Every structure is written in C-alpha cells, then in structure tokens.
Amino acid sequence: MSSNSKIPSLKAINELVIKFANVNGTGSASANNMFAKAIFRMGIPVTPKNIFPSNIQGLPTWYEVRISEKGYQGRRDGIDLMVAVNPQSMAKDVQAVRPGGYFFYDSTRPLDIRYVRDDIHYIGVPLTDICRQEYTDPRQRQLFKNVIYIGALAALLNIEFTVLSDLVGDQFKGKQKLIAPNIHALELGYQYANKHFSCPLDIRVERRDLVQDQILTTGNNATGLGAVYAGATVAAWYPITPSTSVVEAFDKYASRLRIDAGTGQKNYAIVQAEDELSAIGMVIGAAWNGARSFTATSGPGISLMSEFLGLAYFAEVPAVLINVQRAGPSTGMPTRTQQPDVLSCAYASHGDTKQVLLFPSTPKECFDLTAQAFDLTERLQTPVILMSDLDLGMNDHMCEPFTWDDAREYDRGKVLNAEQLDALTEKGERFGRYNDVDSDGICYRTYPGTHPTKGAFFTRGTSRDPYAVYSEDGDVYVDNVDRLNRKFNTAKQILPKPMLVLAKNANKKSDIGLIYYGTSDASANEALDNLAAKGVFIDGMRLLAFPFHQTVEQFINDHEQVFVIDQNRDGQMRTLLVNELDALPSKLIKLLSYDGMPITAMNICRQIEQRLFTENTSKKAANSASSSKGGK
Amino acid sequence: MTYLRPDFRHPDAPTNDLGYTSKDYEGALSTLCAGCGHDSISAALIQACFEMSIEPHQVAKISGIGCSSKTPTYFLGNSHGFNSVHGRMPSVTTGANLANRDLKYVGVSGDGDSASIGLGQFAHVVRRNLNMLYIVENNGCYGLTKGQMSATTDIDSVNKSGMVNEHQPIDLVNLALELGATFVARSFSGDKEQLVPLMKAAMSHRGFAFIDVVSPCVTFNNNAGSKKSYDFVREHNEATSALDFVPMKDEITTTYEQGSSQEVTLHDGSVIHLTKAIKGFDPCDRRAAIKAIKDHNERGEILTGLLYVDTDPTDLHDMYGTSCKPLNSLKEDVLCPGNATLQSINESFR
Numbered sequence: 008m009s010s011n012s013k014i015p016s017l018k019a020i021n022e023l024v025i026k027f028a029n030v031n032g033t034g035s036a037s038a039n040n041m042f043a044k045a046i047f048r049m050g051i052p053v054t055p056k057n058i059f060p061s062n063i064q065g066l067p068t069w070y071e072v073r074i075s076e077k078g079y080q081g082r083r084d085g086i087d088l089m090v091a092v093n094p095q096s097m098a099k100d101v102q103a104v105r106p107g108g109y110f111f112y113d114s115t116r117p118l119d120i121r122y123v124r125d126d127i128h129y130i131g132v133p134l135t136d137i138c139r140q141e142y143t144d145p146r147q148r149q150l151f152k153n154v155i156y157i158g159a160l161a162a163l164l165n166i167e168f169t170v171l172s173d174l175v176g177d178q179f180k181g182k183q184k185l186i187a188p189n190i191h192a193l194e195l196g197y198q199y200a201n202k203h204f205s206c207p208l209d210i211r212v213e214r215r216d217l218v219q220d221q222i223l224t225t226g227n228n229a230t231g232l233g234a235v236y237a238g239a240t241v242a243a244w245y246p247i248t249p250s251t252s253v254v255e256a257f258d259k260y261a262s263r264l265r266i267d268a269g270t271g272q273k274n275y276a277i278v279q280a281e282d283e284l285s286a287i288g289m290v291i292g293a294a295w296n297g298a299r300s301f302t303a304t305s306g307p308g309i310s311l312m313s314e315f316l317g318l319a320y321f322a323e324v325p326a327v328l329i330n331v332q333r334a335g336p337s338t339g340m341p342t343r344t345q346q347p348d349v350l351s352c353a354y355a356s357h358g359d360t361k362q363v364l365l366f367p368s369t370p371k372e373c374f375d376l377t378a379q380a381f382d383l384t385e386r387l388q389t390p391v392i393l394m395s396d397l398d399l400g401m402n403d404h405m406c407e408p409f410t411w412d413d414a415r416e417y418d419r420g421k422v423l424n425a426e427q428l429d430a431l432t433e434k435g436e437r438f439g440r441y442n443d444v445d446s447d448g449i450c451y452r453t454y455p456g457t458h459p460t461k462g463a464f465f466t467r468g469t470s471r472d473p474y475a476v477y478s479e480d481g482d483v484y485v486d487n488v489d490r491l492n493r494k495f496n497t498a499k500q501i502l503p504k505p506m507l508v509l510a511k512n513a514n515k516k517s518d519i520g521l522i523y524y525g526t527s528d529a530s531a532n533e534a535l536d537n538l539a540a541k542g543v544f545i546d547g548m549r550l551l552a553f554p555f556h557q558t559v560e561q562f563i564n565d566h567e568q569v570f571v572i573d574q575n576r577d578g579q580m581r582t583l584l585v586n587e588l589d590a591l592p593s594k595l596i597k598l599l600s601y602d603g604m605p606i607t608a609m610n611i612c613r614q615i616e617q618r619l620f621t622e623n624t625s626k627k628a629a630n631s632a633s634s635s636k637g638g639k
Numbered sequence: 640m641t642y643l644r645p646d647f648r649h650p651d652a653p654t655n656d657l658g659y660t661s662k663d664y665e666g667a668l669s670t671l672c673a674g675c676g677h678d679s680i681s682a683a684l685i686q687a688c689f690e691m692s693i694e695p696h697q698v699a700k701i702s703g704i705g706c707s708s709k710t711p712t713y714f715l716g717n718s719h720g721f722n723s724v725h726g727r728m729p730s731v732t733t734g735a736n737l738a739n740r741d742l743k744y745v746g747v748s749g750d751g752d753s754a755s756i757g758l759g760q761f762a763h764v765v766r767r768n769l770n771m772l773y774i775v776e777n778n779g780c781y782g783l784t785k786g787q788m789s790a791t792t793d794i795d796s797v798n799k800s801g802m803v804n805e806h807q808p809i810d811l812v813n814l815a816l817e818l819g820a821t822f823v824a825r826s827f828s829g830d831k832e833q834l835v836p837l838m839k840a841a842m843s844h845r846g847f848a849f850i851d852v853v854s855p856c857v858t859f860n861n862n863a864g865s866k867k868s869y870d871f872v873r874e875h876n877e878a879t880s881a882l883d884f885v886p887m888k889d890e891i892t893t894t895y896e897q898g899s900s901q902e903v904t905l906h907d908g909s910v911i912h913l914t915k916a917i918k919g920f921d922p923c924d925r926r927a928a929i930k931a932i933k934d935h936n937e938r939g940e941i942l943t944g945l946l947y948v949d950t951d952p953t954d955l956h957d958m959y960g961t962s963c964k965p966l967n968s969l970k971e972d973v974l975c976p977g978n979a980t981l982q983s984i985n986e987s988f989r
C-alpha cells in the first residue's frame with residue numbers, strides 16, 4: 008500500500024504533528040529523540056512530548072512531536088503523521104490521524120483490514136524484513152528497526168541526512184564502533200522510502216533560522232543544574248516519577264563540577280532517604296545548620312512531607328522543595344501530567360500555614376527560579392516550593408540558553424556571625440531570634456556553632472517569645488503568627504511578579520482576562536493569538552508565584568470576566584485566587600483540562616468560545632455560574 | 640511562663656580546661672515531673688560535657704516530641720537546639736550533620752519517639768552510621784500523652800492503671816546491633832556512675848553511638864508490676880563491667896590490677912577502661928553482645944553498660960567522600976561553576 012493520489016493530502020511546511028507509537032523498553036526513545044533534535048538543528052522550533060505508561064517494558068508508549076515555525080510549543084490536537092510501530096495500539100493510533108494525514112507502518116505483514124481508512128494515506132515500510140536481512144542478533148534487529156524508520160522519515164519529510172548523521176556521531180562519541188552501523192541503518196530507511204514513495208511528502212520540513220541560540224532540554228535537567236549553580240550542598244530525596252531526574256541531574260552536574268581538585272572530595276552530599284518524611288527532615292536539618300539544601304518529589308511525597316512543612320513554616324527554617332506534579336495517587340496515572348497540587352502545596356500542613364510557591368513554565372525558568380528559590384527561602388526563612396510538572400520536567404522544551412552573572416552573590420538572608428553578635432552586645436542590645444527589628448516580619452538567625460556564649464537559641468514549632476523562650480501565652484502566640492503574616496506580605500514584594508500579556512487591539516480595552524500558570528503558558532499564548540485572529544481580544548496574565556502580587560487582584564478588578572486555566576479537575580488556582588483575594592468569585596471562570604495530557608490551545612479556545620457564545624445568546628444569564636465544562 | 644535559671648554563679652565553682660563552670664552547661668529549669676528519670680539524664684549529660692571540656696556551642700541538640708524530647712531545653716543552654724517533630728529527630732540530625740561535620744550532635748528521643756512512630760528513621764540512621772550520640776530515654780510508656788503503653792513496654796509489665804502488656808517488646812539495643820550500630824550501650828537514669836562515662840565514650844566515638852537509658856516515668860509507670868520502675872530496674876540490672884573513660888588528651892593515672900581490666904582505644908585516641916567485667920564478655924564482639932542481652936532478657940534481667948563498640952568505624956561522610964570542610968562553610972567560589980562553564984553546558988543542549 009502506498010500514498011493514494013485520490014485522497015486529498017494535508018499540505019504543510021514546518022507546521023506538523025508527528026506521533027510515534029512504540030512499545031516501551033524497545034530502545035525507541037533514543038531514535039525518537041534524534042528525530043526531534045534533527046528538526047531543532049534544522050533551525051525549526053520543535054516540542055516533543057513523551058506519553059508513557061508506569062511500566063518498564065512491554066506497554067504502549069508514545070512520542071508526539073510538534074513542529075511549528077510560528078514557534079508554538081504547546082501540544083496540538085490532530086496527528087499529521089502517525090509512525091505506528093506498535094501493533095497493540097494500532098486501532099487507536101489509526102483513528103488519531105487527521106483526514107488527509109499519513110499512517111506509517113511496518114509492512115512486513117499486511118495491514119489488518121480494520122485499520123484501513125479511506126481518508127488517510129498509508130506508508131508501509133517492511134522494517135522487520137529489512138532488519139531480518141541485515142542483522143542476525145535479535146537485539147540489533149530490534150534497535151535498528153527504530154533507526155531505520157527515522158531514516159525513512161528523513162526522506163519522507165525532507166530532513167537533511169547530514170544533520171542526522173552528525174547527531175549519530177554526537178550520540179556515540181567515544182563509542183566509535185557504533186557510528187557506522189547506525190548511519191547504515193539510517194541509509195537503509197532513507198533509500199527504501201526514496202525508492203518506493205514520492206519523497207518528500209506534501210507535509211514536510213524546510214531549514215529555517217528560527218532556533219538561533221536556543222537550547223532543547225528538560226525542566227528537571229534545568230532544575231538540577233540550577234541547584235548546582237545556586238550552591239545547594241545537601242540533596243535528600245526518595246525516588247518518585249516524575250521528579251527522579253531532578254536529583255539525577257544534580258548528581259550528574261555536581262559530580263563533574265563540585266569535586267575538590269586537590270583532594271577529590273565532594274563539595275556536596277546526596278542522600279537517598281528511606282522515605283519523603285526523612286528526605287524533608289534532612290533538608291530542614293541541613294538548612295537550619297546553614298547549608299543550602301533541597302529535595303524533589305511529586306504529589307504522594309508532598310503528602311508525606313506535610314507535617315515537616317508546617318514545622319518549617321512555624322520554626323522559620325528554609326527548605327527548597329521541587330514538586331514535579333503528576334496526576335493523582337497510586338497506580339493508574341502517575342506518568343501523566345497535571346497541576347493537581349496547587350492547594351495541597353499552598354496550604355501544606357496543619358495549623359495556620361501557607362507556603363511560598365513558584366511556577367516555572369520553561370526549562371530556562373526552572374533553572375532561574377530554582378536558583379532564586381534558594382535565595383528566597385533563606386531571605387524569607389520559610390520553605391519555597393517549585394511547582395513544576397511532568398510535562399515540563401520530563402519532556403524536552405526549547406528555551407533561551409541558561410546564563411549566570413558571575414558577579415552574582417547568593418542572598419543568604421539575615422544571618423548573624425560572631426562579630427555581629429559581639430557588636431550587638433556592645434550596643435547593649437540582646438539578640439532575639441524572633442525579634443522583628445526591621446518590621447518586615449523577617450528576623451535574624453544564627454547557625455549552630457557561631458559563638459561560644461551568644462546567639463544560641465532553641466528552635467521549636469509554635470509558642471515562643473521574641474527571644475525564642477518557650478511560652479504558652481496566647482498573646483505571645485498571636486504576636487508571632489501575625490508577624491509570620493507580615494513576612495508573607497514582604498514575600499509578595501520580592502517574589503517574581505506576574506507576567507502581563509495585553510491583547511493587541513489598540514483601539515479598545517479588553518474586558519476579558521485569562522489567568523494561567525506553569526505549563527499552560529505555551530498553549531495559552533497560542534490560544535490568545537488564535538482568538539485575537541477571530542476578533543476575540545483577551546488580556547493574559549501568567550502567575551509566577553504565590554502569595555499573589557497585588558497586580559493579580561488589580562488584573563481581576565480590571566476585567567469583567569477572567570478565565571483561569573487549571574490542569575486539574577477542581578480549578579485549584581481559581582479556588583486559591585478566590586480565597587486569597589477580594590476579587591468577585593463570579594468573575595472567575597474555570598477553564599480546565601485534566602485528562603493527563605498537556606493542555607492544547609484548541610481546548611482553551613473551545614472552552615472560551617463556548618462560554619462567550621452561550622453567554623451572548625443567553626444574555627448574560629450565566630452571571631452566577633463559575634464552572635465550565637472540563638477538558639476533553 | 641518561662642523557666643529561666645537565675646544567673647547566679649558561685650565564685651568558687653570548679654572550672655574545666657576551658658574555664659567554664661558546670662553552670663555553663665546547664666539549660667532552662669526543667670518542667671518535667673519531680674523525680675522523672677529524664678532529668679537525671681540531662682544532669683549526666685551536663686556533667687559529661689563539663690568534664691570533657693566540650694565547647695558548649697560546638698554541640699547541637701536535636702529531639703523529636705515527648706517529655707524526653709523536651710529535655711534539650713534543660714541542658715546546654717549555650718548550644719543551639721531543635722525540638723522537631725515526633726519520631727523524626729534522626730532525619731533532622733542527618734541533615735544537620737551533613738551541613739556541618741565539625742559539630743557534635745546529641746539527639747534525644749523517647750521510646751515512643753524511636754520505637755513506634757520513628758522506628759523507620761531509627762533503623763536508617765543506624766545504617767548510615769551517622770556521627771552522633773543518640774539517647775533514648777526509655778520509660779516504657781508515652782509520658783507526654785499520659786501513660787499509654789509503648790513498643791518497649793516489657794511483656795507482662797503492668798502499668799499504673801493495671802493494664803498488662805501482652806505485645807512483644809522491641810529492644811532498640813538489639814535492633815541497633817542487628818542493624819550494624821557501631822557503639823551500643825544501655826544504662827539507667829539512676830546510675831550516674833555508669834551513665835556519665837558512657838556518654839563521654841559515646842561522644843568520642845566517630846560514628847553512631849546509641850545509648851538506651853532506662854528512665855522511669857514517676858507519674859505513669861513507676862508502680863509495682865512495671866518493669867521500668869526504679870525499684871524493678873535497680874533490682875534487675877547487671878552491668879557488663881564497670882567503666883572509666885579517659886579522654887585522648889589526658890594521661891592515664893589510675894592503675895589497674897593486671898588482668899582485671901580491659902582497655903578499648905577509640906578512634907580519637909581516648910580509652911575506655913572496663914573493670915569487673917562479666918566473665919568472658921568482650922565489648923568488641925557484636926554477636927556475643929546480642930546473645931548476652933538475650934540471655935539476660937530471658938532471665939528477666941537487664942544487661943547494662945557498654946555492650947558493643949567498633950573502634951574503627953566508617954561514618955556517613957567517609958561513605959560519601961564529602962569535603963573535610965563543613966559544607967555550610969563553602970562559598971560561591973567553590974560552589975558555583977560560573978557562566979563560562981554554563982555556556983559549554985548549553986552547547987550540550989543544541
């Protein structure tokens with residue numbers, strides 16, 4: 008079977024979605040990565056996404072690559088080309104192809120008649136046969152099959168062969184023996200496709216210069232690297248998808264960049280703890296003792312860490328916690344993305360607690376905000392939680408390159424050394440650990456071991472006076488927790504400010520707003536563009552931190568209706584906004600997606616248009632409603 | 640209510656090598672019940688630190704939650720202290736120790752804190768051989784929550800309200816030995832003669848030093864029938880040996896009768912002298928220690944004293960190969976790889 012000329016074909020240059028359907032554990036990941044990287048090296052913006060099961064071997068796994076010269080990096084609905092190498096998922100995969108699109112499959116055996124649609128093109132390459140002829144070792148047959156289909160795609164989609172062969176060279180640097188066989192496998196696929204199909208197809212890529220100096224990496228890699236640059240010396244963690252690669256990245260870079268040249272000793276320590284309770288306890292112990300420390304986890308770990316987070320809030324001990332969010336508890340969806348921990352993190356723990364949250368949306372922001380998190384946690388003497396998610400953490404994203412200002416000094420916050428303690432005594436002042444001398448809610452602390460007779464204090468949860476003396480007096484308690492509120496007001500001023508994206512209709516002020524955060528960013532921006540093209544002008548605001556800056560309330564007040572994008576079922580960010588601000592709840596409309604897949608611009612547009620349309624026809628009868636239809 | 644001691648100093652109070660009096664090692668006034676075993680343990684710790692001339696601020700005191708875990712407020716007032724959460728003292732101490740390997744760490748816990756809610760953290764801190772003194776103030780009950788039975792309550796032990804324990808107890812000492820602890824001792828809050836030198840030896844040990852101190856709760860578990868009452872423990876304990884601790888810098892002045900004593904030299908050069916030992920008991924034999932403890936248990940006896948010591952242990956920093964300089968003292972110059980390196984890392988993402 009091959010391309011059928013009677014079926015209308017999709018036509019697109021550099022605006023495509025290609026999806027690979029594989030079996031996990033078969034080595035497809037590195038071949039698929041090579042595909043995405045090749046597009047990137049041809050100067051075309053690309054966003055790959057892994058869709059994988061909670062399993063090591065044998066279950067279906069997908070890799071979805073969006074190519075967009077317009078630079079849109081969100082997921083896009085509809086598949087232009089499906090590379091279907093997994094018979095298990097083929098029935099579903101064939102349905103996902105857009106009319107006029109292409110279905111690439113292994114034609115060693117004839118395609119099951121049930122998978123034949125009359126509105127798409129079929130491209131059969133006998134991958135298994137080619138491998139059987141070329142290789143004797145079963146593992147090689149398996150691995151090279153992946154490389155062969157990449158070669159075929161190069162011909163079909165017009166990917167420059169030299170770019171691919173260079174990538175092979177990079178990938179196997181130091182394993183020279185593997186280069187030639189891999190290039191040969193690429194050639195096998197390339198030649199087969201050229202011989203049997205009219206290459207390239209009507210959907211294809213062409214070199215551009217749109218990538219410039221950008222980089223392609225995962226959020227977790229960036230986070231781990233950010234922690235190295237921020238001077239983290241203690242990492243304590245317990246393995247959990249999708250956060251595991253944060254500490255792995257920290258380890259990878261620290262073991263290269265943090266070894267004492269003279270002694271070979273490590274200027275860092277990584278503990279794989281017995282559980283998350285222990286991991287956060289270690290982080291708190293280390294930070295109390297003056298080291299920059301962090302942990303990385305996901306939802307279940309957050310639940311376990313909750314008691315300690317409350318202690319750290321009240322005892323005012325720094326801690327950096329990376330939460331790479333995933334969908335729900337236990338088995339089922341742990342390898343799917345969501346933003347489901349907004350509330351459990353914002354109000355983590357018992358008692359009157361709240362926590363500082365940061366919301367990165369690109370690897371560059373993972374790097375920058377992680378580094379900033381260490382400054383913030385020490386400045387504010389309270390935990391800071393970086394709210395990443397599976398999509399950001401585990402998928403490659405294109406972003407600006409990382410930079411570091413070599414003149415930058417870490418902000419270690421208000422810490423007194425021995426000389427400063429002596430100077431206090433000379434001035435006749437008494438050191439008080441919880442004495443708000445600067446009236447910003449943040450007091451001075453000392454590290455253990457600072458001074459033989461001064462500055463020691465006892466750290467505990469609630470109930471101590473400004474001099475850290477135990478007290479169960481209600482007034483003393485109230486003074487202290489009110490000061491903690493003062494500290495959170497200070498936090499609002501120093502946390503990263505929200506980003507405003509004003510609608511481009513110069514003639515008229517927009518009265519509709521869209522609030523979003525984290526990985527909804529790319530699709531939100533695309534949706535705003537698409538809606539503007541239809542004459543629907545909406546102002547956007549991307550949140551970067553909690554507690555909210557005053558401009559967030561201002562933004563809501565300035566608009567009649569504000570959609571709030573949440574990648575969770577309950578509209579958690581909307582709840583947080585309602586709870587924290589004096590904004591009218593009826594103005595805030597939930598815009599949700601929670602099926603475990605990254606949200607798409609199309610989904611956002613659909614929900615907004617639906618709402619605006621029903622509202623117009625029902626003459627604003629929906630004024631009271633605050634909910635809207637969930638994600639697909 | 641605050642309980643600060645009056646700042647009065649006796650002019651003739653003896654001083655130690657650093658010029659401190661024992662008062663410099665005290666803390667706030669205790670708020671525990673009069674006669675609580677825990678207060679005697681605090682007093683022993685004050686004496687041990689004073690006599691060893693430890694700089695008070697070079698110690699960090701960390702605890703969980705319980706009457707026992709409150710005690711760090713009542714000793715070493717010039718040291719930083721951290722009353723953390725129930726059962727999690729080991730993790731906080733691990734983090735603190737990783738941040739600064741130069742301080743001495745004293746962890747205080749209770750039998751509820753360590754043998755129930757914190758059993759997991761207890762097991763793992765043993766495995767890591769964290770350099771610290773870990774004291775369990777073991778009263779066989781939950782003092783602070785008013786006397787419930789704990790996991791160390793002995794079988795058939797009767798508590799104040801007449802309840803008889805039918806569950807198997809967890810013996811933390813045996814557990815520690817099984818898990819590879821490198822210094823293990825048991826003592827009694829009412830036996831300062833034994834407890835003080837044990838504490839000194841434990842603080843000189845380079846690794847995890849565990850002392851289970853039977854410490855009667857006078858309010859909830861000191862009745863007849865309780866196996867953690869003063870009377871019961873006094874009558875039923877047998878020491879592995881008497882012991883004397885000679886710090887590394889001191890000369891040995893006492894003379895011991897030939898063949899009657901055993902010397903154990905610790906990693907830092909200090910020496911433990913063991914006299915009047917139970918026949919054939921060797922504190923460097925882990926298996927023998929486990930057996931002796933079990934044999935005593937079967938006879939309804941409590942074996943106290945130094946039970947096991949490994950004189951050349953590998954602590955967590957050794958295992959990790961961490962810097963000799965405390966991690967918390969490192970600055971940007973060694974921690975931050977700089978922009979040039981970052982630019983070459985960027986290259987790997989293109």
Ligand SMILES: Cc1ncc(C[n+]2csc(CCOP(=O)(O)OP(=O)(O)O)c2C)c(N)n1
Nearest residue numbers: 705706707725749750751752780781782783
């Ligand atoms: C998570 C949690 N659960 C329960 C408690 C209540 N609690 C406080 S102290 C304690 C038991 C303490 O027993 P132990 O460690 O033996 O100390 P003791 O008071 O006997 O010295 C309990 C259960 C708590 N503080 N935290």
Ligand code: SF4
Nearest residue numbers: 672675706782856857
């Ligand atoms: S209740 Fe028991 S353990 Fe607590 S202070 Fe009183 S005597 Fe000590």
Ligand SMILES: [Mg+2]
Nearest residue numbers: 749750778780
């Ligand atoms: Mg107890």
